[in-house]
Amino acid sequence: MARTRAHNPRPFKREKHDHRRCVTTALDRAAKVCAAKGARLTAIRRQVLELVWQSHRPAGAYDILAALGRKRDYVAPPTVYRALEFLRAQGLVHRIESLNAFVGCERPGEPHCGQFLICRACGRAAEMADGRIEAAVRRGLAEAGFALERPTVEALGLCPDCQPPAEAGNA
Ligand SMILES: [Zn+2]
Ligand SMILES: [Zn+2]
Ligand SMILES: [Zn+2]
Numbered sequence: 001m002a003r004t005r006a007h008n009p010r011p012f013k014r015e016k017h018d019h020r021r022c023v024t025t026a027l028d029r030a031a032k033v034c035a036a037k038g039a040r041l042t043a044i045r046r047q048v049l050e051l052v053w054q055s056h057r058p059a060g061a062y063d064i065l066a067a068l069g070r071k072r073d074y075v076a077p078p079t080v081y082r083a084l085e086f087l088r089a090q091g092l093v094h095r096i097e098s099l100n101a102f103v104g105c106e107r108p109g110e111p112h113c114g115q116f117l118i119c120r121a122c123g124r125a126a127e128m129a130d131g132r133i134e135a136a137v138r139r140g141l142a143e144a145g146f147a148l149e150r151p152t153v154e155a156l157g158l159c160p161d162c163q164p165p166a167e168a169g170n171a
Pocket of ligand 3: 119120122124160162
């Protein structure tokens with residue numbers, strides 16, 4: 001069901017922020033979410049999650065495989081795919097369909113349906129969960145006779161840091 005919830009009106013972090021904090025917070029939340037569900041956050045799953053969170057740019061399975069290869073002994077691709085599938089099933093990462101890549105979820109453990117804002121200049125993605133957008137998508141597509149299964153929105157544009165100064169701010 002669509003559910004109106006408070007959302008972050010400025011979902012993009014500044015280009016310069018303490019990203020180590022993002023990673024620590026994400027790993028802490030992941031441990032809590034998995035503990036609450038009785039799911040096992042094994043070493044490899046945790047490591048893949050950490051690699052997804054390496055930046056706010058969505059990471060493809062191959063990027064993660066390559067990064068893992070630099071860090072430890074050979075990991076077979078299916079191991080990485082299974083770890084990603086586990087993380088997605090637990091709501092710890094989202095798959096950005098249009099990029100065939102994954103981003104870490106900012107609010108795991110809370111039911112939500114995201115809108116993903118993808119910056120075409122810096123490649124970062126930010127997640128919003130604005131109930132108004134979701135409701136509008138559901139309503140509009142129902143009127144179009146479409147049997148909607150997932151009202152996720154993936155929008156392409158420029159983040160605040162990448163907009164020319166004149167455009168930033170008059171949102
Ligand atoms: Zn960050
Ligand atoms: Zn999310
Ligand atoms: Zn940007």
